[in-house]
Amino acid sequence: MLDEARDPILSHREKQIEEYCFYQYLRLQITGEEGEQKESLCRYIKKILWEDERRVHPYLFLLLMKLDDTMALNPLEEYNSLKNLFKNGSSSPFVYAAASG
Numbered sequence: 001m002l003d004e005a006r007d008p009i010l011s012h013r014e015k016q017i018e019e020y021c022f023y024q025y026l027r028l029q030i031t032g033e034e035g036e037q038k039e040s041l042c043r044y045i046k047k048i049l050w051e052d053e054r055r056v057h058p059y060l061f062l063l064l065m066k067l068d069d070t071m072a073l074n075p076l077e078e079y080n081s082l083k084n085l086f087k088n089g090s091s092s093p094f095v096y097a098a099a100s101g
Helices: 002-011 017-031 036-051 058-067 069-073 075-087 093-100
Strands: none
Touching: 002 017, 017 036, 017 058, 036 058, 036 075, 058 069, 058 075, 069 075
16 A cells, blocks of 8 residues: 555645645564665654754644654753744644643
8 A cells, every 4th residue: 555655645745735745654663674775764753853944843743853863862852852843833732742741
């Protein structure tokens, strides 16, 4: 099923950023790949979160919290990232709940 979704998702990755990132996350989960693929997805999500000021992406932040081990090991980084997200206009209760858990 993931293979069937590959071409449409990749062809629209610039406009459907969340779908692209979730696709990549699912691919990592299914294949069990770690290392460079995971780090690359984390870098891409961070770039979108902090450089795309036109849109707020709370679901990408939640995904980043699951992917990025440094956020789990460094609560201050998680707090600062959360602070920036809300400063940019997010008010997602899902992000509040995930950050407090």
